[in-house]
Amino acid sequence: MRLNFLARGLAAVCLIAVATVSTAAAADEAPLAAEAKALAETVQKQHGAGYATRIDTARHIVYVSAVDPRALDYVTKLLGEYADHQRETLFPLPLPWNVTVILPTVNDYRKSVPASSASGRYRPALRTLESISFSDVLVHEFTHALHHADQAQASQRHPVWITEGLATLFQRAAWKDGRFKVNVDPSLSALQEALRKEKAPSLARLCEMDQPAFLADAAVCYPASRYIMFYLYKQEKLKPFYETYKADYAADRTGAATLAKVLGKPLGEIDAEWRAWVLKLEPPWTPAHRVQAHLGVKMRTTDEGVEVAGFVRNSVAERGGVLRVGDVILAVDGQATPTAPDLTAAVQACKPGTTVEIEVVRGGEIVVVKQLLEATRP
Numbered sequence: 001m002r003l004n005f006l007a008r009g010l011a012a013v014c015l016i017a018v019a020t021v022s023t024a025a026a027a028d029e030a031p032l033a034a035e036a037k038a039l040a041e042t043v044q045k046q047h048g049a050g051y052a053t054r055i056d057t058a059r060h061i062v063y064v065s066a067v068d069p070r071a072l073d074y075v076t077k078l079l080g081e082y083a084d085h086q087r088e089t090l091f092p093l094p095l096p097w098n099v100t101v102i103l104p105t106v107n108d109y110r111k112s113v114p115a116s117s118a119s120g121r122y123r124p125a126l127r128t129l130e131s132i133s134f135s136d137v138l139v140h141e142f143t144h145a146l147h148h149a150d151q152a153q154a155s156q157r158h159p160v161w162i163t164e165g166l167a168t169l170f171q172r173a174a175w176k177d178g179r180f181k182v183n184v185d186p187s188l189s190a191l192q193e194a195l196r197k198e199k200a201p202s203l204a205r206l207c208e209m210d211q212p213a214f215l216a217d218a219a220v221c222y223p224a225s226r227y228i229m230f231y232l233y234k235q236e237k238l239k240p241f242y243e244t245y246k247a248d249y250a251a252d253r254t255g256a257a258t259l260a261k262v263l264g265k266p267l268g269e270i271d272a273e274w275r276a277w278v279l280k281l282e283p284p285w286t287p288a289h290r291v292q293a294h295l296g297v298k299m300r301t302t303d304e305g306v307e308v309a310g311f312v313r314n315s316v317a318e319r320g321g322v323l324r325v326g327d328v329i330l331a332v333d334g335q336a337t338p339t340a341p342d343l344t345a346a347v348q349a350c351k352p353g354t355t356v357e358i359e360v361v362r363g364g365e366i367v368v369v370k371q372l373l374e375a376t377r378p
């Protein structure tokens with residue numbers, strides 16, 4: 001799988017498995033709750049000691065977790081509120097089945113998902129999500145889980161640009177009081193570069209791409225899909241687009257005709273306007289080669305993730321006392337950092353001299369600290 005461009009800022013590219021879409025029987029709460037209990041026990045047994053289960057019976061989510069209970073609290077709240085938010089926006093029906101969310105240790109995750117730098121995946125056939133991220137990748141994969149259920153309930157199978165466009169759109173959002181506000185993300189720079197060099201596919205081509213074609217040009221296709229969704233979102237056309245697409249599905253599986261219908265102009269015109277719009281967007285920060293941000297910590301990889309083992313002498317981190325030895329760093333500015341290379345990449349995707357939010361586990365609690373990033377010394 002082509003996932004190595006993660007380091008370039010495309011944080012949450014997942015392993016997309018081919019969905020087997022089938023219409024679920026009408027949700028009946030009692031059997032679902034019983035199934036959830038059995039499911040929790042089975043998955044817990046598979047994972048062994050150290051895994052706890054928690055069931056969100058109202059939302060049909062089964063959690064099986066090796067992380068600290070406080071971290072699990074954080075995840076259940078995040079996904080619960082996100083699911084509620086999506087019920088008001090794109091996916092109105094409740095999950096017709098139980099979705100299992102597994103939060104493994106980093107080592108267990110690496111064992112079960114070998115040869116991958118992605119920090120999460122959703123497997124539609126099993127309706128199971130595994131993630132070592134508590135932020136963007138988790139939201140990305142959970143969007144796949146919600147979208148998969150919505151497609152199944154409509155007996156539809158949406159193209160990869162819609163599937164990944166929605167997942168990448170919502171992964172980078174400011175989250176306050178259960179509301180998501182979608183923002184630009186670092187993948188914008190790669191898209192702008194591709195557009196300038198005329199290396200991005202046309203909208204018409206992107207809409208008809210199958211998964212192999214999409215993955216063959218993943219570094220451009222992911223952000224292109226995201227920024228079409230962002231374009232719709234900014235014009236408050238995302239919901240009308242999705243609803244119209246579902247209604248017209250039989251006649252327009254690629255979504256190209258729906259784009260033209262919802263935006264009220266031919267696809268070629270939309271394509272030209274969209275390109276110009278994308279090029280005017282301000283990217284969050286493009287890392288340069290000479291000056292890069294650094295955190296000033298010594299890292300140690302543990303079962304939980306990357307731990308602060310110490311500080312670089314005289315670094316801002318050492319003097320500031322914001323980060324502490326023993327902190328396990330989960331995310332930097334919304335980018336999940338399950339491994340040391342992920343952490344380095346996430347830091348280098350930020351502008352030196354800015355203050356970033358760092359999500360850490362400290363004393364069993366998830367804490368968000370604000371840390372100034374220094375520029376690397378020449």
Ligand SMILES: [Zn+2]
Binds near residue numbers: 014016140167
């Ligand atoms: Zn995905």
